Amino acid sequence: xxxTTEVEKDKKRSIPASAPxxxxxxxxxxxxxxxxxxxxxxxxxxxxxxxxxxTGIVCxxxxxxxxxxxxxxxxxxxxxxxxxxxxxMVNKHSIAVGLITALVFGLTxxxxxxxxxxxxxxxxxxxxxxxxxxxxxxxxxxxNGQTVMMRNFEWLGTAQPWGVPLPVVIFTVLAxxxxxxxxxxxxxxxxxxxxxxxxxxxxxxxxxxxxxxITFVLSSxxxxxxxxxxxxxxxAADPNAARGLELEVITxxxxxxxxxxxGRGSMFGTILGLCTIGILNNGLILLDxxxxxQRVAQGxxxxxxxxxxxxxxxxxxxxx
Amino acid sequence: xxxxxxxxxxxxxxxxxxxxxxxxDLTLAPGEVLALLGENGAGKSTLVKILAGDIPPTSxxxxxxxxxxxxxxxxxxxxxxxxxxxxxLNDAPTLSVAENIFLxxxxxxxxxxxxxxxxxxxxxxLKRLEVDIDVDAQAGSLRVGERQILEIARALTQNAKVLVxxxxxxxxxxxxxxRLFIVMDQLKKQGVGMIxxxxxxxxxxxxxxxxxxxxxxxxxxxxDAKGAQRDVLVTAMLGHEALKNARPAPVSTTGNxxxxxxxxxxxxxxxxxxxxxxxxxxxxxxxxxxxxxxxLESIYGLRPVTGGxxxxxxxxxxPKSPQESSSSGxxxxxxxxxxxxxxxxxSVAENLAVASWKAMSRLGFVDAGNEVKxxxxxxxxxxxxxxxxxxxxxxxxxxxxxxxxxxxRWFEAKVxxxxxxxxxxxxDVGARRDIYDIIRRQAKESGMAVLVATSDYEEVVLLADRxxxxxxxxxxSEFTGNSVEATSLxxxxx
Numbered sequence: 129x130x131x132t133t134e135v136e137k138d139k140k141r142s143i144p145a146s147a148p149x150x151x152x153x154x155x156x157x158x159x160x161x162x163x164x165x166x167x168x169x170x171x172x173x174x175x176x177x178x179x180x181x182x183t184g185i186v187c188x189x190x191x192x193x194x195x196x197x198x199x200x201x202x203x204x205x206x207x208x209x210x211x212x213x214x215x216x217m218v219n220k221h222s223i224a225v226g227l228i229t230a231l232v233f234g235l236t237x238x239x240x241x242x243x244x245x246x247x248x249x250x251x252x253x254x255x256x257x258x259x260x261x262x263x264x265x266x267x268x269x270x271x272n273g274q275t276v277m278m279r280n281f282e283w284l285g286t287a288q289p290w291g292v293p294l295p296v297v298i299f300t301v302l303a304x305x306x307x308x309x310x311x312x313x314x315x316x317x318x319x320x321x322x323x324x325x326x327x328x329x330x331x332x333x334x335x336x337x338x339x340x341x342i343t344f345v346l347s348s349x350x351x352x353x354x355x356x357x358x359x360x361x362x363x364a365a366d367p368n369a370a371r372g373l374e375l376e377v378i379t380x381x382x383x384x385x386x387x388x389x390x391g392r393g394s395m396f397g398t399i400l401g402l403c404t405i406g407i408l409n410n411g412l413i414l415l416d417x418x419x420x421x422q423r424v425a426q427g428x429x430x431x432x433x434x435x436x437x438x439x440x441x442x443x444x445x446x447x448x
Numbered sequence: 449x450x451x452x453x454x455x456x457x458x459x460x461x462x463x464x465x466x467x468x469x470x471x472x473d474l475t476l477a478p479g480e481v482l483a484l485l486g487e488n489g490a491g492k493s494t495l496v497k498i499l500a501g502d503i504p505p506t507s508x509x510x511x512x513x514x515x516x517x518x519x520x521x522x523x524x525x526x527x528x529x530x531x532x533x534x535x536x537l538n539d540a541p542t543l544s545v546a547e548n549i550f551l552x553x554x555x556x557x558x559x560x561x562x563x564x565x566x567x568x569x570x571x572x573x574l575k576r577l578e579v580d581i582d583v584d585a586q587a588g589s590l591r592v593g594e595r596q597i598l599e600i601a602r603a604l605t606q607n608a609k610v611l612v613x614x615x616x617x618x619x620x621x622x623x624x625x626x627r628l629f630i631v632m633d634q635l636k637k638q639g640v641g642m643i644x645x646x647x648x649x650x651x652x653x654x655x656x657x658x659x660x661x662x663x664x665x666x667x668x669x670x671x672d673a674k675g676a677q678r679d680v681l682v683t684a685m686l687g688h689e690a691l692k693n694a695r696p697a698p699v700s701t702t703g704n705x706x707x708x709x710x711x712x713x714x715x716x717x718x719x720x721x722x723x724x725x726x727x728x729x730x731x732x733x734x735x736x737x738x739x740x741x742x743x744l745e746s747i748y749g750l751r752p753v754t755g756g757x758x759x760x761x762x763x764x765x766x767p768k769s770p771q772e773s774s775s776s777g778x779x780x781x782x783x784x785x786x787x788x789x790x791x792x793x794x795s796v797a798e799n800l801a802v803a804s805w806k807a808m809s810r811l812g813f814v815d816a817g818n819e820v821k822x823x824x825x826x827x828x829x830x831x832x833x834x835x836x837x838x839x840x841x842x843x844x845x846x847x848x849x850x851x852x853x854x855x856x857r858w859f860e861a862k863v864x865x866x867x868x869x870x871x872x873x874x875x876d877v878g879a880r881r882d883i884y885d886i887i888r889r890q891a892k893e894s895g896m897a898v899l900v901a902t903s904d905y906e907e908v909v910l911l912a913d914r915x916x917x918x919x920x921x922x923x924x925s926e927f928t929g930n931s932v933e934a935t936s937l938x939x940x941x942x
Contacts, residue, residue, distance in 0.1 A: 311816075312813045312814060312815075312816070313809075313812050313813050313814065314805045314806070314809050314812055314813070314814055315812060317798065317802075317805060317814055318805075320791070320794060320798075321791050321794065321798075321802055324791035324792060324793045324794050325787075325788075325790065325791045325792060327787055327788050328787070328788050328789055328790060328791055329791075330770055331748075331750070331770050331780060331782060331788045331789070332770070332774065332802055332803055332857070333770050333771045333773070333774030333775060333803065334771070334802075335771055387793075391791065391792075391793040391794065392793055
């Protein structure tokens, strides 16, 4: 009897990791609703959702990776290359060929990243930083530095089944799949274990390398898909269109409570982080703040989020 | 006439009001080797740290080379020629042997190193120690014992008169130990006094002139090393109260669980053979470096096997990786719980269930309800106190409770062979008893073969049906039933 009350009391005392962000999000949302007459509007929300969908698609495998203690910085450049490949292939051959080659490119890149990290043993931050530079160069090379126009393939980016933009539908489906995998599947649970303590994961018999390899492949395929969607939205492949995507992705994931050290994080948190970035960007535009400030705000948010993460780790270490 | 190199008189030391040294005397003559014996916590390290100026004594006097000092700091101690050689290496592995010998004090002028001069001097010193090491070799490419000799050589270049060697042989093979002793013989001839801290009684008569035994902060025995009786030393180290321990009741066993034949792994251990019946708890007792924990690592696939064979339930088993082993019904509890055992940021239920996910899942999806059920199944049996229930993060539990969760992990996975390395290290006394009880009960009930590697003789006495003693990579003796008791275990392992 007394035992149960004690358990309940302790449950009440523990605050969910995403609570501070939730408060911040609600505050920001309320502020913009009051400050701008255009903010609280279904059409504006649709705009925000469309603007977020491309980043969101990349955020889902990104969350899996970060929970396992890894990071993929090559996603922005990978999306750019994917778009360039698709635009060229759609123009020369067909939509199907374009889409398939883009995804095959993502698969190949993921296999290379996975191989370098899990077999050769290179640090993922450095490997994918190299990938970021290399792939950006390749994106410029493919189009000779120019934007490539793409004909007759707008539906992937702009179709609105039941009034919901298709990219948002894709993102939502993937997010639900990701959330279920993380919570319920042995794969997702193993990622938490690997991130929490890679040595113990090995000793207890988790096939860490295999699972990390798969996750790197998912990350690159996600980036390739995002690149294809973006290209379809713009009806053109711009080598610069996805620049800084990796920064936005990592900001959203870390804001959402994932730890850079691995072992912590959730899909819900990432989505909340993503929405926070979305309404911040949108609200600043509506309030006529010069767009350069968006960059500043986003960079500051990342720094605040990681500081928060480090502070939380320090406090946890002190307590135990 | 005072001929002592070093003389500590009536040294007392308290930490936070608790006295750990109760007036200890120690003398050391030139060219003498004094072996310092004692169990962990007897005060050996504190005493030599006071001699090296690392920590000040609460009271007492220190005399080094005819200079009496009330306070001694590290710089003074070094000035007077006191040097410590630790078991852990303090070298720069990517630099050459010659550079390491003169580390930080390279001969030369105006900021330039005189390479020729340095290599010549290094060669000279190594020759004086009668060792054959290439001065141009990279220090990291040498064996551990050779690197330790480099540290001694470095101490010599800095004019060492009193050398403290803190368990230098713990990580060395037989031939390396003998080489170190030859170096020590050379140093004796040159009048260097040495304090030699060890756990190994057989080394005492080989290398030491005198033996001093500490127990609970007192000096209890000082005798000539020649003719010192092993039994007398062991009794002095333990005191009498430690010798009496209740033996667990013998357990009836059925069938064959784990059988290993002539198992070897490089230099770590050789020709280890044993048979453990289903339901039996066998302890492999040995000091750190004896190879006992390494045997378990090899069975689990964490360390390469270079010879011999393993059978589990009569079937041949070749360890390849921890993954293979855990899916073949072997469980492994590492000594380093934080680094290799627990997933600190995850819940106790998840930590307990992780090895059983495959059995708990359908089509790759785990039912969280099963995890909670598994946790409640074991939290009562193991007396795990997690106040916040199955979702509490494991890192917030005490060491003993964490260890119980990790034990439950393998019980839940229904392993046939359970390998435990130092299962109660860092666990409080109360939880220890619980852990011993549950291991024995679970072994009997589920017919597990349990092999425990430990350096704690009390653990062997309280836990084992049978004890095997390892020393220097080999099994040296076996005890069964009531013959498993502290004195004979320690005597056999030393």
